Amino acid sequence: MPRSTPKTRPRLVAIVLAAGKGKRFRSSLPKVLHRVCGRPLLWHAVRNALAARPERVVIVVGTGAELVRDEVASWDLPVPVVFVDQGEPLGTGHAVLAAERAVGGAEEVLVVGGDFDPVAPADVRRLLALHRRTGSAASILTTEVEDPKGYARIVREGTRLIEIVEGTDAPPGLRATREVSTLVFVFRRKDLYAALPLVGRENRQREYYLNEVFPILIGKGERVSALRVDTGGLMGPNSRAELAALGALLRRRIDEAHMAAGVTIEDPATTYIDADVRIGRDTVIRPMTVLEGTTRIGPGCTIGPSTRIVDSRVGEGAIVEHSVVRGSRIGRGATVGPFSHLRPGTVLGPHAKAGAFVEIKASEIGEGSKVPHLSYVGDATVGRDVNVGAATVTVNYDGYRKHRTVIEDEARIGSDTMLVAPVRIGRGAVTGAGSVITRDVPAGALAVERSEQRIVEGYRKRKDAEAERASRGRGTR
Numbered sequence: 394m395p396r397s398t399p400k401t402r403p404r405l406v407a408i409v410l411a412a413g414k415g416k417r418f419r420s421s422l423p424k425v426l427h428r429v430c431g432r433p434l435l436w437h438a439v440r441n442a443l444a445a446r447p448e449r450v451v452i453v454v455g456t457g458a459e460l461v462r463d464e465v466a467s468w469d470l471p472v473p474v475v476f477v478d479q480g481e482p483l484g485t486g487h488a489v490l491a492a493e494r495a496v497g498g499a500e501e502v503l504v505v506g507g508d509f510d511p512v513a514p515a516d517v518r519r520l521l522a523l524h525r526r527t528g529s530a531a532s533i534l535t536t537e538v539e540d541p542k543g544y545a546r547i548v549r550e551g552t553r554l555i556e557i558v559e560g561t562d563a564p565p566g567l568r569a570t571r572e573v574s575t576l577v578f579v580f581r582r583k584d585l586y587a588a589l590p591l592v593g594r595e596n597r598q599r600e601y602y603l604n605e606v607f608p609i610l611i612g613k614g615e616r617v618s619a620l621r622v623d624t625g626g627l628m629g630p631n632s633r634a635e636l637a638a639l640g641a642l643l644r645r646r647i648d649e650a651h652m653a654a655g656v657t658i659e660d661p662a663t664t665y666i667d668a669d670v671r672i673g674r675d676t677v678i679r680p681m682t683v684l685e686g687t688t689r690i691g692p693g694c695t696i697g698p699s700t701r702i703v704d705s706r707v708g709e710g711a712i713v714e715h716s717v718v719r720g721s722r723i724g725r726g727a728t729v730g731p732f733s734h735l736r737p738g739t740v741l742g743p744h745a746k747a748g749a750f751v752e753i754k755a756s757e758i759g760e761g762s763k764v765p766h767l768s769y770v771g772d773a774t775v776g777r778d779v780n781v782g783a784a785t786v787t788v789n790y791d792g793y794r795k796h797r798t799v800i801e802d803e804a805r806i807g808s809d810t811m812l813v814a815p816v817r818i819g820r821g822a823v824t825g826a827g828s829v830i831t832r833d834v835p836a837g838a839l840a841v842e843r844s845e846q847r848i849v850e851g852y853r854k855r856k857d858a859e860a861e862r863a864s865r866g867r868g869t870r
Contacts, residue, residue, distance in 0.1 A: 403500040403525070407442035408492050410576070411435055411507030412455030412479040417632045423457030425507040426464055427630075429640045430647060431667030431685055433464060434509040434629070437643075441577065444514035445503045445521050449473040451495040452507070453488045455480075484600025485576070486592045493586055502585055504603065506576030508629035510536075511642055516622040521579055523552060523618050530584040530615035531607060533557075534577040536624040544573035544628065545604045547619060554617040557607050572621065574604060575628065584610060643668070651678075673709065691725065700730070708743065721753075724760070742777070756787075759802065772814065773798040782808035782826065789814045801836070 415424025425435035435452075442450055449472050454461050462476055475495045479488050489504055496502055501524075503517070512534055524532035533554060535547045543560035546567045557574060558567050585606060592605040607617050625645075630636040647668060648661040655674035658664050665683045672678070673692030682697035686704035690696060693710045702718045708725035716730035720737030723729060726744040733747045738755035741747060745758045748765035756770050762779040764770055770781065772789040774797065785806050787798040796814035800806065804818045807826035818824065819836030828842040 402446070404498070405445055405447050405501040405503060405521075406449055406451060406496045406499040406582075407445060407447040407503040407505065408451045408453065408489055408496065409435070409438055409442055409505055409507050410453050410485060410488050411438075411461055412453050412482055412488055413508060414456045414482070415508070415631070418636075419633075423460055425509075426457070426460060427633075427636055429509075429630075429636060430643045431669060434636075435461065435464070435507045436468065437509040437511075437668070438505050438507045439465070439468070439470070441509075441512060441514055441517050442503060442505050443471070444517040445579075447472060447503060448499065449475060451475045451477055451492045453477050453479050453492055455482050483594075484598065485603035486589055486601035486605060489585070489603055490589045490601070493589075496582060496586075499582055502580045502582050504576070504578045504580070506629055508631075509639075510534075510575040510577060510629045511624045511627055511639060512536075512575055512577055512622055513646075516620075517577060519622075520577065520620050523620050524579045527552070527616055527618050529579075529618040530581050530610045532579045532618040532620065533607065534575045535572050535619050535621045536575055536626075536628075537571045537621070538573055538624075538626050538628060539571070541568070541571050541573050545602075546570040547572040547574055549619045552618050552620060554607060554611065554619040556611075557604055559602055559604055573628070575622075575624065576603075578603070580606070584615065679714075705735075716747075770798075772796065773800065773812075775800045776802035776804070776820070778803045779806070780804075781806045782810065784809040785812070786810075787812045787814060 411425045413424050418424055418427065426433045439450060452465060452474060454476055458478060465474060477492045477495050479491050516534060520532055520534050541560060545560055546558050548556040588606045588609040591609050592601050594601055610617055625642040627639055627642055630639050644665060647666050648658050648664065651672050652658055656672045657677045660680040663680045664678055667685045669686060670684045670688045672690040675692050676690055676694040679697030681699040683701040688702050688705050690707045691709035694707055695712045697714060699715045700713050704720050705718045706722045707713060708723055710726045711723050712728045714730040716733040718729065718735040721735040721739035723741045724743035724745060727741045729735060729747045732750050734752045735747060736754035739753045740757045742758055742760040744761050746763040746765060747753055750767045751764050752769045754771040756773040758764065758775045759777040759779065761777055762775050764781040767783045768781055768785040770787050772795050773787045779800050788811055789795050798812045798814045799817040801818060801820040803821045805823045807824045807828065809827045810824045811829040813829060813831045816830055817833045819834055821837045822834045823839045824830055825841035828840060830840055830842060834840040
């Protein structure tokens with residue numbers, strides 16, 4: 394019996410529409426670059442597009458094109474990206490028509506709005522599966538909203554689209570319909586670009602609506618499919634208030650995904666976790682915690698309360714409380730806080746400690762070493778099992794350049810020590826409390842720098858008497 398030949402996946406190109414001005418945002422920044430959960434709206438839209446496994450992504454730009462190009466270039470996307478300038482913005486249909494040459498000979502075209510209707514990547518994959526299974530000329534994701542406003546109304550039977558009417562032009566009988574079109578579509582390329590020249594501008598906005606392609610295809614006897622998904626009752630934001638509502642929805646989704654994966658979030662209402670953050674199993678996120686950027690939290694950690702961590706790595710079993718951590722690496726079993734600030738370039742080794750009211754910047758703290766409280770360590774390399782006494786400062790700046798301090802393994806730094814860089818403290822060396830260390834200290838040695846203490850007998854009594862006489866003298870004038 395001959396083997397069946399596996400089906401070849403159709404070639405697909407994704408078009409992302411990112412030319413909108415977003416007038417109601419009242420912003421000099423393009424609408425699609427406004428951030429939600431740590432990433433621009435456009436990033437979320439492109440992530441949905443990538444769920445379809447396109448061979449390339451075509452981004453249609455207009456206002457703020459250079460800003461959009463620069464932002465997308467920073468994402469290191471896994472497929473080629475082509476930018477197309479729409480020119481005069483004449484609607485979604487016009488934008489897709491402008492991208493025809495960039496689409497090339499692909500068999501399928503996925504179109505998503507760059508201002509991100511909050512569908513999930515899994516929804517896009519489900520739509521694509523339906524599209525291919527039913528042999529549709531086009532397929533559309535729909536959703537229900539509380540207030541359909543100007544959105545395109547949907548009439549369907551099962552998964553077959555019967556009618557779609559642009560909201561601003563909908564007759565009274567359809568305006569009450571709450572099922573509306575998202576801007577996530579799949580088309581057979583040939584059908585799409587055969588229909589687009591037939592789309593007119595006979596509407597209130599005087600624009601070429603991409604939605605008008607669907608009735609054209611239905612009129613030709615083609616099947617058009619519709620799949621309803623849950624967007625939390627929201628669509629792509631048209632104002633900053635709607636952007637905030639979208640953020641709340643996405644944070645809820647992010648929190649639920651982390652909790653389903655074994656993370657405890659004690660108070661989701663006061664917890665903010667960006668879209669790119671990863672958290673290990675059995676970690677506890679306490680209230681008033683903000684995890685931003687590309688932060689990675691290992692398993693079994695305790696983070697918070699009242700903690701902000703940005704673009705940092707936290708190792709297994711570490712504890713960070715009441716602190717700010719930016720651009721740093723925290724080793725397994727290490728502790729940070731309360732009220733510490735780890736600035737970019739800090740590396741805290743396994744089981745190390747940055748205690749209360751400690752600031753560390755561009756420094757490496759070795760395994761088991763402790764900076765317990767009230768100290769500043771900047772531009773330093775600290776070895777293993779070092780103890781840094783309270784109120785120690787590495788004096789790293791001479792007014793012109795930064796210099797490094799090196800503290801070797803097992804050294805003990807006395808409280809209130811000033812280490813004036815460049816300086817090296819040898820292995821096992823000790824500095825006396827209150828010393829200003831300006832020269833290297835050999836291994837195992839004690840360095841003490843302070844003037845001899847003087848005792849002035851009767852000082853307080855004499856000074857009090859002088860003050861009393863001065864006070865009486867002023868009173869007789």
